[in-house]
Amino acid sequence: MNCDEILLNHCCNLAWQTQSLALPNPSVGAMVVDKNGNILGQGVHKIAGSPHAEVLALQEAYYTLSRDERILALKKSDDIHAFLLQNHNQMFKECALYVSLEPCNHKGKTPPCAHLLAQLGFAKVCIAALDNHALAAGGREYLISHGINAIFVQSPALQEAAHNLLLPFETLRQKGRFVLFKLAHRLDGSYTQGRISSQISQIFTHNQRSVCDWLCISGKTLNTDNPKLNARYALPPYDKTHLPQIGIISRHVDSISEHLASRARIIKDIEAFRALGGFIIVEGGFNLLSMLKDEIDMLLIHAAFWCDGAHNNAHFIPHNLKAHFKLIHTMPLGEDLAIWLR
C-alpha cells in the first residue's frame, strides 16, 4: 500500500461533497501537491458546464505559487486553461496531481484536462478510477504517450470507494434515470412535524433540487404539509429559482395547490413512476420507501442527533418496509450526518 491511495481517497471524499450536484456529469475531486507534500490547491467539479475539478485545483495551485490574483478572476474553463498554458512557466514540473476520475480526453463543454496536464508537465498524475465513457476516455493513455507518469492506483478499497462515488453518474448514463430517495430523521427515528435537519443539510437538499429533473413526494405529504417544493435555499453556483417537475405519488389526489399545479404530475402507480427520466429525487418516509424500494438507486439519510421531547411520542407511523441497504459513504452536513446507501 502506498500513501497515494490515502490521498486519492481524500479526493473521493472531496468529491462526495458535491455528490449528484454535477449530474449528468460525475462528481470529481482533485488536488495538486508539491514535492514536499504541500497541498497547493484542491478542487471539486460543482455543476455541469463549470470547470472540472483538475482545473479548479490548478487555478488554486497557480495562485498559491504565484500570488498572481488575475487567475482568481477567471470563471470559464477555457479562460483558466489558456491562462495556465501561457503563464505556468514550468511551475508544476515537480508536482503531483491526484484526481478521483481519469482526466477527460475530449472537448465537451470544457477543453480536455488530459491535454492541459500534459502541457503543464506534471511529475506524476494519480487516478482512482478510469473513465469508461467512450467519448471522454483515454486521458491516462494520452498522458503516458506525452511522457507523464500517469498511475491508475488500484486497491480493492479504493476501487470500491471510487466506484461508489460514480454510481449516480453511471446509473443516469446507463439507464437514462437516477432515482435518489431522501429521508431525514431525528435521533429516535422520528420524522414528522416540523424541522429535522440543520441549515447546511437544507442547503444541500435545495442544491440537489436545483439540478434535479423530478421531485417526487407522496400524496399524503402534499395534503399534510402543502410544501413549496422549490430550491429557495440553494446557494451559487446552484440556481435557487429552478423549479423541478413535481411527481405526486398517489392513487387519488383531491386537489393540487395553484403554485404547484402547472408543474405537477400525478403518479398513480409504479409503471407511471418508471416513465420518469433524468435525475429523480423522492422525498418521503418509510411508507413511500416501502412502495418504491425496488425502484431506487440510492438512499440518502439525513440523520439529526437531537430529540426535543415534543415530537417523540407522536412520530410513529406504521409501515411495512422490508429492505436491506448497503452503506457506501457518510459525510457530516453541519450538525447532521449524511448517510449514503444503495
Next chain:
Amino acid sequence: MNCDEILLNHCCNLAWQTQSLALPNPSVGAMVVDKNGNILGQGVHKIAGSPHAEVLALQEAYYTLSRDERILALKKSDDIHAFLLQNHNQMFKECALYVSLEPCNHKGKTPPCAHLLAQLGFAKVCIAALDNHALAAGGREYLISHGINAIFVQSPALQEAAHNLLLPFETLRQKGRFVLFKLAHRLDGSYTQGRISSQISQIFTHNQRSVCDWLCISGKTLNTDNPKLNARYALPPYDKTHLPQIGIISRHVDSISEHLASRARIIKDIEAFRALGGFIIVEGGFNLLSMLKDEIDMLLIHAAFWCDGAHNNAHFIPHNLKAHFKLIHTMPLGEDLAIWLR
C-alpha cells in the same frame, strides 16, 4: 495544508477501530512510510499492556523490508524493541513515522517509544496530538534533542479529530470514570425484539464488554430479555471470559437470575450511578438515555440499515428524551455504521 495532515487523519481513523478498547490507555494509530510513499507498516494499540501502535507499525515495517519472519513471532513490546535495536541496520533512516499521539517518553508497561524512534533514526516523525499526561509527555522534545525532525502537525480540523479520539482516555484519567451509552437500531429506529446488529458490530460490543468495569442495563431489559451480559463474542486479544460488574438501573427489581446475581448491583438513582468508577458501558434505549443523558460522556449508535417488516409496527416505545448530541466520528462495523457522539 500538507499531505501529512491527511496521513495523520488516516492514523486517527485507524485508532478509532479500537476506540475505548485500550482503556485506561489511549487508542493510538501509527504508520511507517518510506521515502517513496510506500506504507511499510501500520499499527494500532489494541489493549493495555500490549505493544504500542508505533511498535506494531515498526514490527510490520521491519518485516516488509527484511522478510525476516523472526520478528513476527515476537509478542512482547520489550522483545520487539530489543530485536529492532539489534537488527534495524539503519533501514528507517529515510522513513517517516506518522502517529496520532506523541510517542511516550516513560517506561510504563512497555519501554518508551520516543527512545526507540530516536535510536532507529527516522527522517521525520509526524504527530497529531501532544500528550498532556505528565508521566508520558516529552516524547517530541526527546526526539528533537536527539536530532529527529519531530513535527506536531497543527490544523484546526486535525486537532479536533485527534482531540475527539482521546476523549475516552482523557475523561477516564481526569474524572476517574468514562461513561459510554450504547444504542443499536434498525433503519426505521426500531430497537426491540431480536437481532439488530451485524456480527462485526457484536464482536466490537463484546470486545468493549471484555475491558469495561461496569455494564449497566435497565431493569426492564433485565426482565424482558434475561440477557447473559458477558463477552462471549470477544476475539483475542480481548478476553471473552471477562465478566464485568453489572449495574441494574431500576427503582424496583423483583429478582435477578442466578448467573448474574453474584456480580450485579441495583442502581436505584442517579446518585448511585455516579458512585460507579472506571469504564462504564450502558446499553439501552431512549428511555434509559433520557434518564442518564447528563451523566454520559459519549453516545455510540450502531445503526443497521434494514427492516424486516416483522418488527416495524411493534417497535415504538414512548419516551421523553430531550437532548442534543454532537457528531464526532463514524466508522463501518461490518454492514452497520458506528456513530460516535458526545
